Amino acid sequence: MSLIVRVAARGDGITADGRHAASAAPGDTLTDTGEVIPGPHHQPPPCRHFPECGGCQLQHLDDDSYAAFVADRIATALAAQGIEADLRPTALSPPRTRRRATLHAEGGLIGFTEQASHRIVDMRECHVLHPALFVLVGPLRALVQRLRPKGRVELHLTLADQGVDLLVKATLPPGLAAAEAITAFAQAHALARLSIDEGYGPEARWEPQPVTVTLGGTPVALPSAAFLQATAEGEAALVAAVREATAGAATVADLFAGLGTFALALPAKVYAAEGARDAHLALKAASAQRPLFTEHRDLFRRPLTVAELDRFDAIVLDPPRAGAREQIAKIEAAKTPRLAYVSCNPSSFARDAKALCEGGWRLDWVQPVGQFRWSTHVELAARFSR
Structure with missing residues (x-):
C-alpha cells in the first residue's frame, strides 16, 4: 500500500513512488489492487454528477487540500524553471459563485460536457454555478426542446449588473413562432439581455436597458460573451x-x-x-x-x-x-x-x-x-x- 502525497495537474492523486489514482486526495491510501482508501482530506463529493461532469475534477478534496493543490500547481511550474517564490495563502472562491459559464444543449440534454468527451452530462444540480445562472437551466432545457434548433447549442451565461446576459449560439428555425418564443422567454425570466449568434456574430433580441458590469465602482458596457x-x-x-x-x-x-x-x-x-x-x-x-x-x-x-x-x-x-x-x-x-x-x-x-x-x-x-x-x-x- 502507498500513501497519496499530492495531486497532479490533471487531478489524479500521486504516491511517493509515482503511482496515479483517480479521485484520490492527499492522505488517502492506494492499495496494491488499485483501491483508494479515503484519508483525512477526502470529502464526499457534494454533487451527484461528479466525477462524470467535466465542470469539476476535484470535488473529493477538502478546502485545505484544494488550496494546497492550487499553490502546488504554481510552485511546481516555477520549480521547473529553477525559481523559488514566496507563495501566499490561496484565495478560494466559495461554492455557487461562478458568474459566467458556457453550457451545451442537444436532444433534451443541457449541461457541461463529460471530461475529455463531447457527451453532455444533463445538469440536475450544480455546486459551482451562481444560483442566478443555475435557475435558468431547467427553463433553457425546455426552450431548446421547443425550438428544436439544428445541431448542438452553446449557451453563454454571464451575470451582469442588470441580471443574466444570455448568448445562444445556434441555428434556429425561421419564422415568427421562434422569435416570439425567444422574446417571451427573456421577458418571463427577467433576462438582462438575450442574444442569438447563428454564425454571423451576436444579435441582441432582448435588451430592455444597456447591459453593464461594474468594475472598480464604474459601470462598463458588457459585450456579449465578453471575458x-x-x-x-x-x-x-x-x-x-x-x-x-x-x-x-x-x-x-x-x-x-x-x-x-x-x-x-x-x-x-x-x-x-x-x-x-x-x-x-x-x-x-x-x-x-x-x-x-x-x-x-x-x-x-x-x-x-x-x-x-x-x-x-x-x-x-x-x-x-x-x-x-x-x-x-x-x-x-x-x-x-x-x-x-x-x-x-x-x-x-x-x-x-x-x-x-x-x-x-x-x-x-x-x-x-x-x-x-x-x-x-x-x-x-x-x-x-x-
Missing part, C-alpha cells in the same frame, strides 16, 4: 494583489486591459492597452471621467517598446493563457521598477518569470487564486520589482 473574472471573489483577490503590487505608483501601464478590471481599480493615471475592439470601446466609454487613456493595440504584434514602458512607475500585465513572450522581452529591458503579473496559466507564467529574473527582475511574492472551484484551473497574481 470577465469567473467570480466576484476571485476578481476581488486579484484586484487587491494588483493594487498592492502597484501601490504608490503615479502612472501605470495596464497591458491586456480587457474591460478595465484593474485599470478602473487603480488610484493612478493609467494607460490601458487592449487588442479586442469591443472591450477597448467599452472601457474607453466608461473612462471618460477618469485619468485613464485607452488604446486599441495588439500587444502580440506591437508590444510597448522599452522607451514607452520607461514612462511608467508600474506595469500591470494580464495576458491570455499563452503568456506574453513578445511583451516580456521589452519589459525585461525596461527601467520601470514594479510589475504586477496576473496569469491563468502557471506554466506560461513560470516561463515568463524565468525570462524576467534573468533580465534583472526579482519575484517578490505570488498570490494563488482558486476561483474555478474544484477544477484544475489555477489563477495567480505576482509582484516583480527591480
Whole structure:
C-alpha cells in the first residue's frame, strides 16, 4: 500500500513512488489492487454528477487540500524553471459563485460536457454555478426542446449588473413562432439581455436597458460573451494583489486591459492597452471621467517598446493563457521598477518569470487564486520589482 502525497495537474492523486489514482486526495491510501482508501482530506463529493461532469475534477478534496493543490500547481511550474517564490495563502472562491459559464444543449440534454468527451452530462444540480445562472437551466432545457434548433447549442451565461446576459449560439428555425418564443422567454425570466449568434456574430433580441458590469465602482458596457473574472471573489483577490503590487505608483501601464478590471481599480493615471475592439470601446466609454487613456493595440504584434514602458512607475500585465513572450522581452529591458503579473496559466507564467529574473527582475511574492472551484484551473497574481 502507498500513501497519496499530492495531486497532479490533471487531478489524479500521486504516491511517493509515482503511482496515479483517480479521485484520490492527499492522505488517502492506494492499495496494491488499485483501491483508494479515503484519508483525512477526502470529502464526499457534494454533487451527484461528479466525477462524470467535466465542470469539476476535484470535488473529493477538502478546502485545505484544494488550496494546497492550487499553490502546488504554481510552485511546481516555477520549480521547473529553477525559481523559488514566496507563495501566499490561496484565495478560494466559495461554492455557487461562478458568474459566467458556457453550457451545451442537444436532444433534451443541457449541461457541461463529460471530461475529455463531447457527451453532455444533463445538469440536475450544480455546486459551482451562481444560483442566478443555475435557475435558468431547467427553463433553457425546455426552450431548446421547443425550438428544436439544428445541431448542438452553446449557451453563454454571464451575470451582469442588470441580471443574466444570455448568448445562444445556434441555428434556429425561421419564422415568427421562434422569435416570439425567444422574446417571451427573456421577458418571463427577467433576462438582462438575450442574444442569438447563428454564425454571423451576436444579435441582441432582448435588451430592455444597456447591459453593464461594474468594475472598480464604474459601470462598463458588457459585450456579449465578453471575458470577465469567473467570480466576484476571485476578481476581488486579484484586484487587491494588483493594487498592492502597484501601490504608490503615479502612472501605470495596464497591458491586456480587457474591460478595465484593474485599470478602473487603480488610484493612478493609467494607460490601458487592449487588442479586442469591443472591450477597448467599452472601457474607453466608461473612462471618460477618469485619468485613464485607452488604446486599441495588439500587444502580440506591437508590444510597448522599452522607451514607452520607461514612462511608467508600474506595469500591470494580464495576458491570455499563452503568456506574453513578445511583451516580456521589452519589459525585461525596461527601467520601470514594479510589475504586477496576473496569469491563468502557471506554466506560461513560470516561463515568463524565468525570462524576467534573468533580465534583472526579482519575484517578490505570488498570490494563488482558486476561483474555478474544484477544477484544475489555477489563477495567480505576482509582484516583480527591480
